[in-house]
Amino acid sequence: MDAGLLLLRIALAALLLGHAGQKSLGWFRGSGLEGTASMFHNLGFRPARPMVVAASLSETAGAALVLLGAATPLGAAVVVGTMTVAAAANADKGLWAHHGGYEVALVYALIGAALGFTGPGAYSVDALLGQARPAAWVGAGAVALGLAAAAPVLLRRRALLRRTGAQG
Template sequence: MEDIGLLLIRLVIGLTFVGHGAQKLFGWFGGPGLTGTGEWLESIGIKPGGKIWAIVAGTFELVGGILFLIGFWIPVGASLIGLIMLDAILTVHGPNGFWAVNNGFEYNLVLIAIVVGIAFTGPGGYVLFK
């Protein structure tokens, strides 16, 4: 049952981050793509090079999500996801306080705790590669 629980966590978190990365990099799932993400990053003060940081953020989310999803190189995938969530706290959500209802960092912190926890416990028995 533990393996099923870990798989469920990895599927939800991994697929979510694959989707977020695809939104930023390719404009899939209603996302803004590289140009839109880069422009938004520059609008919040990440200048110059908003498009470069959009590539970095999207790649961290996409690759981190894939690794987390398949249970391969979990520490690397968790680190990529954790770093992008820490960046979201520092650049966007932190000034708004803790609670998500105020656009705070509550959700980002929960995601960091999940990926770090899985990195420490391991991916479970249901993985694509061993």
Template sequence: MLDFGLLLIRLVIGVTLMGHGAQKLFGWFGGYGPKGTGGWMESVGIKPGVLMAVLAGLAEMGGGLLFAAGYLTAVGATLIVLTMLGAIIKVHLSDGYWVDKGGFEYPFMLTATAIAIALIGPGAYAIG
């Protein structure tokens, strides 16, 4: 049961982050693509916006894929953690903890989950 639980966590977190990456990279799922996301990033002081949007999208897409697959899980988790720490520090920290106030609750939970899975390991149902 433990291995199935780890698989479930990896899939939900990994696929969700892949979706966030696709929003930034391709404008899918209601996202704004590199130009729109980059413009917003510039407005909150993250420059150069388009480049940072692409890098964040690649980190979320790649990290999510590795994490979901259980392949190089520590690398995938590291990409997730770095992206989420950037979001916490540059966007959400000043709004407090709770997500309904724009706070860092959601990226903090993703960070904690990625670290926990990296420490525990991906489980038996993993590519590598």
């Protein structure tokens, strides 16, 4: 089980770091800061450039915590929150990624949530600190914190889209 959790943490962290790199640095055929800012503006996330920076930093921080298995519930909350916002941005396109939907963000958020409940396993900083297997309420708290952190961003976006009459 511990090796499986390590593999899951490495995979999620690598994908999140790539996701952040696409946004901020243009890596992996991403749009980079300016291109992503234009997209964020069109999606109703404003001011767009600071929102891109915040999203990239959140994805990077969540990835680092998950990868190290350090403060795993906090890392899970960051992943859940960031990916909830990402999923909402694509909700109008439906679930499936091949139509531009929120499938990928949903999967990342669910993996983050699962790690909040299971903990990082034995091969982690948390294990060194005696925190490798959290109580169920800790996982629930991580998910709740992530959703609560996403709410102001999504409410602000919704208000802006209503004000401008845009879709999203």
